[in-house]
Amino acid sequence: EVQLVQSGAEVKKPGESLKISCKGSGYSFTSYWIGWVRQMPGKGLEWMGIIYPGDSDTRYSPSFQGQVTISADKSISTAYLQWSSLKASDTAMYYCARWATAVAGTPFFDYWGQGTLVTVSS
Amino acid sequence: DIQMTQSPSSLSASVGDRVTITCRASQSISSYLNWYQQKPGKAPKLLIYAASSLQSGVPSRFSGSGSGTDFTLTISSLQPEDFATYYCQQSYSTLFMYTFGQGTKLEIK
Numbered sequence: 001e002v003q004l005v006q007s008g009a010e011v012k013k014p015g016e017s018l019k020i021s022c023k024g025s026g027y028s029f030t031s032y033w034i035g036w037v038r039q040m041p042g043k044g045l046e047w048m049g050i051i052y053p054g055d056s057d058t059r060y061s062p063s064f065q066g067q068v069t070i071s072a073d074k075s076i077s078t079a080y081l082q083w084s085s086l087k088a089s090d091t092a093m094y095y096c097a098r099w100a101t102a103v104a105g106t107p108f109f110d111y112w113g114q115g116t117l118v119t120v121s122s
Numbered sequence: 123d124i125q126m127t128q129s130p131s132s133l134s135a136s137v138g139d140r141v142t143i144t145c146r147a148s149q150s151i152s153s154y155l156n157w158y159q160q161k162p163g164k165a166p167k168l169l170i171y172a173a174s175s176l177q178s179g180v181p182s183r184f185s186g187s188g189s190g191t192d193f194t195l196t197i198s199s200l201q202p203e204d205f206a207t208y209y210c211q212q213s214y215s216t217l218f219m220y221t222f223g224q225g226t227k228l229e230i231k
Contacts, residue, residue, distance in 0.1 A: 044225040059218035106172040108156040112165035
């Protein structure tokens with residue numbers, strides 16, 4: 001069974017650093033891209049970026065480039081999303097999801113983590 | 123980058139109704155269009171990929187159509203468990219920018 005299990009909720013102060021995780025199981029972790037999606041309170045889904053754990057090729061949405069770092073450790077089938085200096089506006093739910101490709105070549109997120117709630121408040 | 127616009131933003135309907143949600147892309151995306159359902163406090167769930175392909179395990183009352191810039195998600199006969207927010211997403215971008223629509227909240231009338 002394919003599963004993505006994310007780390008637990010975090011409460012941080014502005015300016016602090018944070019790294020959240022997403023552990024994959026039940027499939028070849030190095031063969032699928034993993035993406036990160038932000039959902040601010042009461043708002044929609046925003047594409048943040050994506051990583052291929054096989055070679056750590058990483059692409060970012062321009063909106064998030066330089067604001068976060070996406071990484072992966074294939075030895076433990078885990079992807080990460082990290083901040084070096086959090087802001088109150090980073091308060092949101094963050095989802096990881098597996099980016100799969102249909103036979104016809106059209107990609108989609110087929111499995112999602114349960115989400116990690118990050119709260120940044122002084 | 124490609125912008126995705128859904129309409130309506132919210133919709134009230136009754137159990138048994140037929141409902142259609144529209145998604146428009148700012149440029150042609152062929153059939154590179156996915157639909158997700160999200161219930162409160164839960165992660166999104168894939169319903170439709172490649173504009174019209176039903177994801178395994180998704181009830182057949184859900185269907186998708188369209189190509190190019192205009193797409194629709196149709197629920198043929200609303201069930202109580204279908205009240206949720208629906209998002210479209212384009213997966214066409216060559217820049218790895220796979221944007222979502224703003225969402226359509228489907229509420230009980």
